[in-house]
Amino acid sequence: MEWETVIGLEIHAQLATRSKIFSGASTAYGAAPNTQACAVDLGLPGVLPVLNAEAVNMAVRFGLATGCTIAPRSVFARKNYFYPDLPKGYQISQYELPVVYEGEVLIELDDGETMRVGVTRAHLEEDAGKSLHEGFQGVTGIDLNRAGTPLLEIVSEPDLRSAKQAVAYMKKIHSLVRYLEICDGNMQEGSFRCDANVSMRPKGQAEFGTRAEIKNLNSFRFVEKAINYEVERQIDLLESGGTVVQETRLYDSVKGETRSMRTKEEANDYRYFPDPDLLPLEITADEIEQIRATLPELPDAKKARFVSDFGLSPYDAAVLTAGRDLADYFEAVVEAADGEAKLAANWVMGDLSGALNRDGREIGDSPVSPQMLGGMLKRISDNTISGKIAKDVFEAMWNGEGDADAVIEAKGLQQVTDTGAIEAMIDEVIAANPGQVEQYRGGKDKLLGFFVGQVMKASKGKANPAQVNEMLKKKL
């Protein structure tokens, strides 16, 4: 039987507020255990939650960026269950009335097609603390610093049909939240993670199959691997006459497999009800417009502009706009290079990205600033250096040897454009290779490349290749 995979993602993005969603404790990462868990976060008797305005603002920004409806009135609800990392015995979340709902994002597929993925809803909720199992005998340690950190839970429609699509969608949301500056997107620290709902159905069937939920995937690679594993597991199960059980599973990244979670399982009667400590959240049309006015240019719009204004291919534009930092860097390079956009795109996506990858650096701490790179590109376009020499100049800049002009000057890398000097070199090469000259003149045109190479070698790469080419043809 041919199977169709159906995937929906629930992405948890930690909002980049200074303080927690319902308390004035800091959200900074990495503090000593429980030093950022205040009375409210600990759920001490008698404490009460008060909602952080910035968390609401950020949720609205996300809603506007994904074409969602912003709820004029939304409600916080309690999700009741017992777990040691959940101090109050309930999580404050949103249930029936989320703050934003019904939007969409567009993702790029490998074949260049664009696909629409529905955003069902995004709601505000508080994060739980952390359980630490290492270093203790028979006990678990609880750190509640993370408890109360604001989360935006972004729920997709079950529109995704493969692990690759799921990853493309997750990357798109990742890019969006960073553009919007509502989440730092740091997946190692858990700021951006997701649960994947995976089910299978016979191709052509309308109803969904029973789904399994894979919890807490915190890298794009794990999302892809976990889904692929789960798809195979479910197909094997179904084809051998078994049924998929609706359950929560964990991805074991060491073994590369998903397994059923033993805890939290039967406690699925969450007894949601409106949190009586909080009142309905109301957002007016005016407030929405005020927030809309502060939105940055978003990746899709930026991409379209890069295509129309800079003449980039849609693929290049998509790569360059995937991250706001990269797009900003690229635009600064274009400006510094007097508008040489295509050249800038090649260098940013090529040598610069390569160097960043090689050294494990982020674009934000590239030793070559956009001004330096742009300055070098100007020297290529005014023929001061060739593209080949530019690679050496770039490496020198990367290693801190100054900007392009300084490197060119210090190393004497200016192109030789003096016809006399080039002619002298050509004469020498012709004199030294009589056999090849004979063959060329006998009709073996391909040998021109050999002569150009010899002349370039003689000039230590500094001769202008186009000029060499032309002059050689005449001489030969």
Next chain:
Amino acid sequence: MSLKESDVQQIAHLARLAVDQDRLPEHARNLSAILDFVEAMSAVDTAAVEPLAHPLEMSQRLRPDQVSEEDQRELFQSIAPAVEEGLYLVPRVIE
């Protein structure tokens, strides 16, 4: 509404309450009596009535995003049953 002892056990489990087996009949009787009593509500037609969650129909006030709390771990953990290295301790949790 009459609750069985097994219902009481299920409810007590959801609420994480240890209940003595020999008191299950008493609990079932008491809870059933309360549920019978609140059953009076079903006589009134509320199909068109909007539920009222709060007596005052106000909206949520928002707090500026400012860090106002200092570290009080020592004070808070002085009343905790079991702590070590700043962590609250519970019996081992298996996921």
Next chain:
Amino acid sequence: MSVHTRTVAELSAGLAGGEYSSRELTESCLQHLRQPAADLNAIITVTADQALAAADAADRRRAAGDAGPLTGVPLVHKDIFCTRGVRTSCGSRMLDNFISPYDAHVVEQMAAAGMVCVGKSNMDEFAMGSSNETSFYGPVKNPWDTAAVPGGSSGGSAAAVAGRLVPAATGTDTGGSIRQPAALCGITGLKPTYGRVSRYGMIAFASSLDQAGPMARTAEDCALLLEAMAGFDPRDSTCVDREVPRYSEELAGDLSGVTIGLPKEYFGEGLDPEVGAAIDAAIEEYRKLGASFRDISLANTHLAVPAYYVIAPAECSSNLSRFDGVRFGHRCESPRDLEDLYKRSRGEGFGDEVQRRIMVGTYALSAGYYDAYYLKAQQVRRLIRDDFLQAFAEVDLILGPTSPTAAFDIGERKDDPVSMYLSDIYTIAVNLAGLPGISLPAGFVGRRPVGLQLIGNYFEEGRLLQAAHAYQQVTDWHRRSPEGDN
């Protein structure tokens, strides 16, 4: 020095006139608390050292010319209010070892007014009860008749004021927990409008119903206390940012032109005839004071207790989940595993009534029952509130009995939860609607006091206090004392 029979206003005058210092007053009060006659089990914790320090501070403040009307006057806080450095038990074994690391807003407010907290009063466990028999610390005795309950859940506060141990106490009222014990103990108790007083630091029972208020001998005292207690607190999202009137300066004035509604549902079956007779006599007094009366109907009154016994347990089942033996409070010995830790800590820490309500609430919220119970109760809640809104379109105040009977015997209703719940039949609807209500002494059935309830429109505490004060100017029920009149 016999100061313990005096009201807050009288003590305030005595302190202002230099008749005694707060130190002297507080020492006298502490000494009085230790006398066997005072053994009502009304006070769980006496805070002598802190009290004397606060009294000295109050005296210094007075010397510096910075004293307010309450500066130096002693009170007790219901043990539901968190008090920094002092055990805050909420009447439960669960919190028997809980030393609060912070002060409740109400505690801060009273301290800021210069009041001297001499102790924490007994209460029904987690405020769940109408007789003070569910306390881990044992029942409180009614000072008028020690065989009788003082009412609940603020029974310790009511008995302490009625027994002349302290002139004032704080209480909380979720379904009648200030007004019913005030009635049963013959004192004055006010439940303000929901949101008038911050709930921060008040251990939650049912968040959408809980409200703190003053308990004292007179309406005048309650006015003084509410002025200090009320006030905006940004830490409680449900607290209303609204100016606090000078209630104590607006007590005077006759009641001509005031229309009072008499809901027929509050005078029907179930009302003890002797209580009814006392209320009738009070109506006559009010007529003499110039008020006019109108018969009204609060048609859904019979649904108030059923709706309450879904909403309050549902909220409490969630509110009490934080008591899990992990960060504070009772933890069972040697838990086998996590589930054992939860179940035994909670099973041992909570008493029967609390467990009963947690289970009712858990059931009412669980899958498949939510609509039939919780949602239904919230719909009924609106019907009940609408009844009041309609009534207040026609009348200024509503009058009736606070409780259908005078105090019942200790043990009498302990094993019958539903009959216990019905003792709040006239008070509960007010909480569901979030309205202010006051109970004031209006006679006796034998030796046991009868309470008269006045209900006002939203934020009309001033009008309530005024009407109560007017009544207390022409009657002396509030001056009667278990030890004799004073």
